[in-house]
Amino acid sequence: MVGRSGHGGWRLREPSVLPGFSLAFGYTVLYLSLIVLLPMAALVVSAASAPLGQVLATLAEPRVLAALRLSFGAALLAASINAVFGLIVAWVLTRYDFPGRRVLDALIDLPFALPTAVSGIALVTVFAETGLVGQWLAGLGIRVAYTWAGVTVALVLIGIPFVVRTLQPALMALDPALEEAAASLGARRWQTFLRVTLPAITPALLTGFTLAFARGVGEYGSVIFIAGNLPMHTEIMPLLIIIKLEQFDYTGAAVLGLLMLVLSFVMLLVINLLQAWQRRRLGLVA
Amino acid sequence: MATAGPVLQEHGRSGQWRGRLLRGLLIGTAVLFLGLMLLVPLATVFAGALARGIGFYREALIDPDALAAMRLTLVTTALVVPLNTLFGIAAAWAIARFSFRGKNVLTTLIDMPFAISPVIAGLGYVLLFGAGGWFGAWLEERDVPVIFALPGIVLATLFVTFPYVARELIPLMQMLGTEEEEAAISLGAGGWTIFFRVTLPKIQWGVIYGVILCNARAMGEFGAVAVVSGHIRGLTTTVPLQVEILYNEYNAVAAFALASVLSLLAVVTLVLKTTIEWRTGLRGRH
Numbered sequence: 001m002v003g004r005s006g007h008g009g010w011r012l013r014e015p016s017v018l019p020g021f022s023l024a025f026g027y028t029v030l031y032l033s034l035i036v037l038l039p040m041a042a043l044v045v046s047a048a049s050a051p052l053g054q055v056l057a058t059l060a061e062p063r064v065l066a067a068l069r070l071s072f073g074a075a076l077l078a079a080s081i082n083a084v085f086g087l088i089v090a091w092v093l094t095r096y097d098f099p100g101r102r103v104l105d106a107l108i109d110l111p112f113a114l115p116t117a118v119s120g121i122a123l124v125t126v127f128a129e130t131g132l133v134g135q136w137l138a139g140l141g142i143r144v145a146y147t148w149a150g151v152t153v154a155l156v157l158i159g160i161p162f163v164v165r166t167l168q169p170a171l172m173a174l175d176p177a178l179e180e181a182a183a184s185l186g187a188r189r190w191q192t193f194l195r196v197t198l199p200a201i202t203p204a205l206l207t208g209f210t211l212a213f214a215r216g217v218g219e220y221g222s223v224i225f226i227a228g229n230l231p232m233h234t235e236i237m238p239l240l241i242i243i244k245l246e247q248f249d250y251t252g253a254a255v256l257g258l259l260m261l262v263l264s265f266v267m268l269l270v271i272n273l274l275q276a277w278q279r280r281r282l283g284l285v286a
Numbered sequence: 287m288a289t290a291g292p293v294l295q296e297h298g299r300s301g302q303w304r305g306r307l308l309r310g311l312l313i314g315t316a317v318l319f320l321g322l323m324l325l326v327p328l329a330t331v332f333a334g335a336l337a338r339g340i341g342f343y344r345e346a347l348i349d350p351d352a353l354a355a356m357r358l359t360l361v362t363t364a365l366v367v368p369l370n371t372l373f374g375i376a377a378a379w380a381i382a383r384f385s386f387r388g389k390n391v392l393t394t395l396i397d398m399p400f401a402i403s404p405v406i407a408g409l410g411y412v413l414l415f416g417a418g419g420w421f422g423a424w425l426e427e428r429d430v431p432v433i434f435a436l437p438g439i440v441l442a443t444l445f446v447t448f449p450y451v452a453r454e455l456i457p458l459m460q461m462l463g464t465e466e467e468e469a470a471i472s473l474g475a476g477g478w479t480i481f482f483r484v485t486l487p488k489i490q491w492g493v494i495y496g497v498i499l500c501n502a503r504a505m506g507e508f509g510a511v512a513v514v515s516g517h518i519r520g521l522t523t524t525v526p527l528q529v530e531i532l533y534n535e536y537n538a539v540a541a542f543a544l545a546s547v548l549s550l551l552a553v554v555t556l557v558l559k560t561t562i563e564w565r566t567g568l569r570g571r572h
Contacts, residue, residue: 012387013385013387014384014386016383016385016464017468017471018384018464018467018468019471019476019477019480020379020383020481021380021383021384021386023376024376024377024379024380024383025380025386027376028376028377028380028396029392031373032377032392032396035444035445035448036398036399037395038410039410039411039441039445040398040402040410042410042414042419043409043410043413085315085316085319088312088316088319089316089319089320092312092313092315092316093316096309096312096313098313102560104316104320105560106556106557106559106560107320107324107325107556109559110552110556112499112502112503113506113551113553113556113559114328114506114548114549114552115506115507115525115529115552116506116508116509116526117506117508117526117527117545117548118526118529118545118548118549118552121334121529121533121538121541121542121545122327122328122330122331122334122545125330125334125538126327132326133322153323157327160320160324189301189305189308214401218402218403218405219403220403220405220512221404221508221509221512225533238403238404238406238509241405241406241409242512245409245513248417248418250413250418250419253409253412254413257409257410260403260406261402261406265401268401
């Protein structure tokens with residue numbers, strides 16, 4: 001996009017009359033390197049310099065495999081639950097007017113504002129077998145606290161704003177004329193929703209889903225209280241990294257950390273590809 | 287469309303009734319979902335805090351360890367928020383005011399901490415400055431504690447709150463454009479004069495918005511700080527970590543008392559954030 005000056009030489013930036021580029025750019029890069037890139041480099045180098053045998057042994061530990069399954073499985077389930085309920089919430093907040101709508105709208109960001117340790121101890125209290133919701137569920141024979149279901153509940157809470165806040169602008173940007181046209185042509189409400197509305201908001205829904213999923217995989221504070229942290233059953237990946245550190249197994253911790261880092265980047269890549277594909281498809285249809 | 291008239295009307299009459307039912311059903315589902323996942327846990331914190339009366343609540347808050355934790359959290363936040371605000375302004379000035387090579391890469395790298403598990407952030411710093419880390423021995427020789435001390439806690443908090451201000455300011459400054467700054471230049475204003483007299487007044491609400499979010503996250507961070515803190519009571523325990531310690535010691539009421547302070551902070555954050563959004567038309571982009 002930039003870089004070639006009129007004389008064919010290489011330039012970092014295009015000329016501008018505004019001052020301060022060197023200072024702002026230099027400070028940004030230096031600060032980014034010190035705070036973010038340096039610790040991530042330490043993680044990558046520490047994991048990469050480990051003997052291959054040790055890396056494979058760490059990855060093959062049954063406890064690690066169980067934690068991977070739980071972290072990714074629960075995050076996937078929670079993101080799916082959020083996709084459904086988040087869509088309903090975003091729909092209600094953008095399409096209907098009712099008393100308390102603005103309060104409800106402001107409440108969506110609570111998981112961003114509430115420290116995770118606080119939501120963690122609150123959730124385990126609510127969903128424990130003596131808790132407000134837990135005792136009612138216990139009557140139905142459902143145990144939530146200290147099971148994988150509890151992990152999922154915590155990840156649902158954490159993921160709510162990601163789905164709702166991504167869907168809201170997409171729903172608001174949708175041209176009402178499209179839905180009205182479908183209705184005037186005799187489409188039923190659900191037909192209009194499935195054939196007109198849903199395709200238009202699918203990229204936003206997928207983005208919100210993946211953001212919630214990625215956050216869920218790495219979440220620690222709100223999960224560890226309700227999880228119970230039983231080895232092989234309710235241990236999540238971030239907890240396993242902390243356990244390795246407490247055992248002074250720095251290499252093992254770095255290997256698990258790098259694995260999770262790579263998996264999060266793969267997820268972000270997937271969502272970017274999905275969105276590009278969706279945009280192309282919509283572009284062709286339109 | 288004469289033929290469509292009667293069809294629409296009939297569609298309309300039963301449709302109106304069904305529409306109202308659907309509306310009620312969807313609003314009910316949204317309220318129930320958010321009530322269960324957000325309001326009930328929030329109410330539980332305050333109910334739990336006051337479970338043994340106001341006297342016990344007061345005592346839990348003026349406990350020396352609790353006060354030390356509050357002091358540490360305030361000191362950490364007082365260091366982290368200004369540093370990340372300064373960075374956010376510099377990054378936004380470089381990215382929104384100039385065209386240069388690698389701009390997209392830089393923007394992606396700035397957002398990276400949002401995609402990384404806080405536990406992995408903490409792990410990166412342990413691998414750098416911990417006993418077995420890259421600079422561990424060097425720091426130990428000079429008797430400069432980083433891990434299990436204030437510097438480590440500050441660094442971990444800097445990492446997780448890194449993008450908050452930059453993320454608000456970059457799109458805001460891109461939207462505002464550079465015309466006014468260029469006009470100021472042509473009138474002979476210097477770089478700092480332009481920044482303080484032209485740019486800053488335009489972006490002040492964006493800065494405040496970013497600072498509020500950064501502050502809430504800095505005070506509530508758990509996972510990253512848990513890795514580097516060492517949980518030394520009265521010394522390296524922030525408020526969220528103190529909540530964890532109290533809860534794990536089966537002192538749930540004291541844990542909830544401290545958690546209620548953090549929850550109040552979260553509620554104040556939401557109120558301020560929403561007020562700014564209404565006043566300025568700014569909208570959260572999370």
